[in-house]
Amino acid sequence: MSTDVPASIDPSTLPDDPALLKRMLIEQGQHLIERDAIINRIREEAAQRERLEAEKKAAVEAILRRFYGPKNERFDVRQLLLFGQQVEQQPLDEASINAEAGERLVTRRIAKKHKHGLHPLPDHLPRIDVEHDLSEDEKKCPCCGEARCRIGQEVSEQLEYLPASFKVLRHMRHKYACRKCDAEGYNPNIAAAKKPAQPIDKGLPGPGLLAYVIVSKLGDHLPLYRLEHIFARQQLHVARSTMCAWLAATGELVRPLVELMIQRVRLSRVIHTDDTRVPIQAPGEGKCRSGRIWTYIGDGAHPYIVYDYTPDCTRAGPANWLRDYKGYLQADAYGGYDGIYHSGAIEVACWAHARRKFFEAKDTDGKRAAQMLSFVRALYAVEDDAKQLSNDERRDLRQVRSVSILADIKAWLDGEREIVLPRSPMGEAFTYTLNQWEALNTYTREGFLNIDNNAAERALKRVAIGRKNWLFAGNDRAGGTAALLYSLIASAERHQLDPQRYLTSVLARLPALPPSDVNKFLPDAWKRADVDVTSS
Known part of the structure; x- marks a missing residue:
């Protein structure tokens, strides 16, 4: 045994009494234990501060990515190996991305494949023949000098653009009198x-x-x-x-038509709804205040997309619009809808929103995020297989496959929630999903319901894109006008109509139309009549 004494201790000062020496050693050991405890506590507090800073950074990055980042939600889970986390490689969730974007995901490789090459020009475009002929001297045979005869022609097509032009219509009202x-x-x-x-x-x-x-x-x-x-x-x-x-003025003219569309949408078995911010100019305040544009999407039997404007985002907006509605309402977790659900509407939550919460938490807890994204991918795989099925067949398929996946998700959430920090991004994702759990399961009970509310989010993209260009609306009346006109444009596009051609017809004939005939200019009715006219 070593008998070395620390240099800081003078052996001559140590007592000869063994009991006293033992007590001094015990006190010294207790002091060392307390010191180590203080050091460990400082280290834990530092680690906690580092975790909080990481969570704050991840939250800021999630917000920036939400508004300014790319929409194809992808990340390389191999980066997690840098932190000693083993996780199964997850493929890109193309199904969820395609569903949210409303169109097929096109990678650079696919885009390059179809980027070049000639494509046939549409048959509906008018053709103008431009003839190119030989001169009289060129028509002579270079051998014998006789005139050569025409034996055919080579035809190539070139796409040209003729700028739109204004025309002045002179309305000449002839007058008559009795001479x-x-x-x-x-x-x-x-x-x-x-x-x-x-x-x-x-x-x-x-x-x-x-x-x-x-x-x-x-x-x-x-x-x-x-x-x-x-x-x-x-x-x-x-x-x-x-x-x-x-x-x-045009908004007031088309108001009866839009109100008829609103009446039809309220008859739907399921309505998709969402809202987005619209800056409203506030003279004298030095900045814009926030109005809201709400969208309400009818089902297949009432195929219209209508918009509503409110000067604020209080629950009074959707509560008034959906007053007495008793069908299914698919929306996000906004608390303003709670009164509507208590009045008889059935809540249908959105799996795209739940999935996004876990995706945004991947920077702080990539392993759990990858696990949850794989669960959601399995749910969307069922929806891919059910696209071409009838409503009853789709409901039966969901009951067989989706319900079991949802049971696995619930068991995993219940097991992991005790480990996850409640205020971390992953903890917030857990809380959101579990609070919405009953509504997230509702879609499996009916075949006509959707797994997500992406239709409403896509309907509001036109407002979000426009907001980046025209920046603000002049006043509340302008916001209401925009909602009316958005309704006609979006509903026309839902029926694959040219909105300018449709609006031209509506505005030309609506002023002289009796109120009983307004329904003839609903987009689906107008399309049927237009097809009948053109086909005949």
Whole structure:
């Protein structure tokens, strides 16, 4: 045994009494234990601070990725090996991405495959023949000098663009009078032909121009000042304030048609809904306040997409719109819908929202995130197999396959929730999913229900894209006008209609239409009538 004494201790100061020496050693040992405990506590607090900083950083990155990042949610789980976490390699979840985007995911390799090459030009485009012939000297045979005869032709097609042009329609109302009565000094009984009702009474724009402005602003997301510059290139000055007035007048004109669409949507067995922010100009405040645009999507029997504007995001907006609704309502976890569910509507939650919570938590807990994403991928695999089935067959398939997957998910969530920190991103994902669990299972009970609310999110993309271009609405009335016109554009596109052609027809005929015939201009009814006319 070593008898070395620490240099800091003078052996001559140690007592000779063994009991006293033993007590000193015990006190020294206790001091060392307390010191080690303090050091461990400091280390734990430092580690806790590091975890909190990592969670804050992950939360900020998730927010930035949500608003500015790419939509294809992918990450390389092999990076987790750097931290000693073994995890099974997860393939890219193309099904979830395709469902959320509403279109097939196209990678760079696929895009390059179809990028180049000639494609046939559409048959519906008009053809203009441009003939190229030999000169008289070139027609002579270089051998004998006789004129050569035509034996055929080579035809190639070139796509050309002819700029749109303005035209002035001169409405000439012919007037008639009785010459005999006039000659005899009586009232000549003058009569003039009536001018058809116009979208804007005594206004400058025709239906086609109004439709162009509406689709350009709300369909193609062109701010009115850009339209002003486009018109100026053709030596036509139309102030943006004038076009604002046109939009407002048109919104009032189509209001009965949109209200009819709203009535039909409220009859749906299931309605998808969501909302997004719309900046509203607030003079005198130095900044914009936030209004809200809400979308409500009808089912297959009531195939319309309608929008509603509210000056704030309180629950009064959806509560008023969905008053007395008793069907299925698929939405996010916004608390403003709770009163609607208590009034009889059946809540259907969104698995895309639940999945996104776990994806956003992958930076702090990649192993659990990968596990949950694999569960959700299995649920969407069932939906892929059920796409072509009838409602009853789809419900039966979900009961056989999806219900068992959901049971595995619930067991895994219950087992892991005791380990996960409640306030961490992963803990928040667990809390969100478990709080919504009953509503997340509702879709398996009916074949006509969807696994997610991506349809409503896609319907609001047009508002989000437009918001980046026109930046704000001038006032609450402008927000309401946008909601009315969005409803017509989105519903027309749902039926694969050209919104400008559809709106031109609506605006040309709606002013003189009796209220009982407004239903003829619902997008699906108009499409059937248009097909009948063109086919005949």
